[in-house]
Amino acid sequence: MNSKFKRHLLSGYSTPTSGVNPLKVDLLRQSLLPGSVLDVGCGNGLYGLVVVSLGSSVLQLDIEDRRAPEARHLPFRAMDVQRLDLPDNSFDNVIAFDIMEHIDNDAFFLQEVRRVLKKRGRLILSVPNSDDEQLRLLSLTHIHHTDKTHRREYTEEGLTTILDQEGFTIIKFLPQFNKAMPFFAHALVKKGFFPKIAARFISLQCLLFEGLGLFENRCVADWFCVADSL
Numbered sequence: 001m002n003s004k005f006k007r008h009l010l011s012g013y014s015t016p017t018s019g020v021n022p023l024k025v026d027l028l029r030q031s032l033l034p035g036s037v038l039d040v041g042c043g044n045g046l047y048g049l050v051v052v053s054l055g056s057s058v059l060q061l062d063i064e065d066r067r068a069p070e071a072r073h074l075p076f077r078a079m080d081v082q083r084l085d086l087p088d089n090s091f092d093n094v095i096a097f098d099i100m101e102h103i104d105n106d107a108f109f110l111q112e113v114r115r116v117l118k119k120r121g122r123l124i125l126s127v128p129n130s131d132d133e134q135l136r137l138l139s140l141t142h143i144h145h146t147d148k149t150h151r152r153e154y155t156e157e158g159l160t161t162i163l164d165q166e167g168f169t170i171i172k173f174l175p176q177f178n179k180a181m182p183f184f185a186h187a188l189v190k191k192g193f194f195p196k197i198a199a200r201f202i203s204l205q206c207l208l209f210e211g212l213g214l215f216e217n218r219c220v221a222d223w224f225c226v227a228d229s230l
Contacts (some may be wrong), residue, residue, distance in 0.1 A: 003078070004038075006091070009117040019046045019068060020046045020047060020050070023176055023224065024032050024047065024051050024097060024126065024224070025047070025176075027124060027172075027224055027226070028047065028050050028051065028054065028095070028124065029050075029054065031122065031124050031171070031172065031226045032051065032054055032056060032093055032122070032124070033092045033093055033121070033122045034055075034092065035056060035092030035093065035118075036056065036057050036058075036059075036090070036091045036092050036093070037051045037056045037057065037058040037059070037091065037093040037094070038058075038059050038061065038084075038086070038090070038091040038093070038094045038116065039051065039058055039059065039061065039095045040061050040081045040084075040094060040095065040096045040099055040113075041062055041063060041081050041096065041097070041098070041099040041102075042060035042062050042067065042071075043062065043066060043067075043098075043192070044066065044067055044068045044078070045060055045067030045068055045070065045071030045072070045074060045076075045098075046068055046070070046071055047072070047095060047097065048071055048074045049070065049071055050059050051095075052074070052080065052145065056092075056093070056163060057075075058074055058075065058095060059075045059076070059077065060074055060075065060076045060077075060092075061076070061077055061078075061079045061081050061084075062078065062079070062081070063078065063079070063080060064078055067079060071074070071164065071174070073145065074190050077090070081099065081103070081109070082103050082104060082108070082109060082112075083108075083112060084112040084113070084116050086116045087116070088115050088116065089115075089116070089117070089118045089119070090116050090117075090118070091116055091117055091118065091121060092117075092118055092121055092122065093117075093121065093122045093123075093124065094113050094116065094117055094121070094122070094123050094124070094127040095124050095125070095126070095127075096113065096123065097124075097125065097126045098126055098127070098128070098222075099125070100125065101127055101128055101152055101153060102156075103153070105163070106152070107162060107166060110123075110162065110166035110167075110168070111166055113187060113229075114166060114167050114168070114229045117229045119229070120228055120229065120230075121228065121229050122171075122226065122227070122228050122229075123168060123225075123226070123227045123228075123229070124225075124226050125224075125225050125227075126176070126222050126223065126224050126225070127153070127154045127159060127191075127219060127222065127223050127225075128154065128221070128222050129153060129154065129155070129156075129220045129222055129223055131176075144150075154223060159173075159223055159225060160173070161226050163225070167228060167229060167230045168226045168227035168228065168229055168230065169228050169230055170225060171226040171227060171228055172224070172225065172226040173223065173224075173225050173226075174223070174224040174225075175220040175222075175223060175224075176207065176221050176222040176223070176224060177220060177221060179221060180212040190226075
């Protein structure tokens with residue numbers, strides 16, 4: 001695994017004020033093939049700016065245009081992404097960040113992605129992890145479980161299986177870790193068990209132990225996957 005990406009993984013889940021996840025930015029930098037990019041369910045559109053900065057062209061899709069002002073100059077089509085109204089073999093890459101869990105028929109969506117990709121085209125995606133066994137030990141859960149628009153979440157095995165069934169070969173499969181356990185002490189502050197300064201100290205120790213490899217964080221929040229069409 002790339003050492004820089006590994007350091008980012010150890011830094012955990014973050015959504016910076018810039019509106020992008022730095023782990024996903026790194027994934028794009030490492031994984032995009034030269035050529036055209038289809039950004040499915042583009043949301044705020046800011047990952048499209050990353051794509052353009054890497055020298056690729058991009059077409060962004062979403063059910064409506066909710067992009068940030070700085071991304072609105074990028075090509076866009078309003079579209080129900082469950083059925084891609086686009087020609088076959090049109091794109092070198094498809095980005096689908098946090099999309100498949102919202103789609104009724106994820107297998108059909110992958111078939112559509114494969115159809116619009118060129119031969120040996122690349123899919124870069126992220127999906128939420130369904131397994132919160134480690135978090136349940138602390139009576140916690142992944143925050144994405146509260147999103148009622150989700151049709152499903154994914155295990156590593158489940159995502160691997162459906163990608164294989166729909167004609168993709170996996171190039172990279174990476175976890176993004178949930179930081180609920182290292183920061184559990186902060187939840188106890190509200191219950192009066194710890195003062196804030198003690199909670200901060202406990203959390204920093206947990207992060208230090210994790211960074212030194214003395215503590216293994218098994219709480220995977222999301223799966224990142226890079227796969228090529230066959």
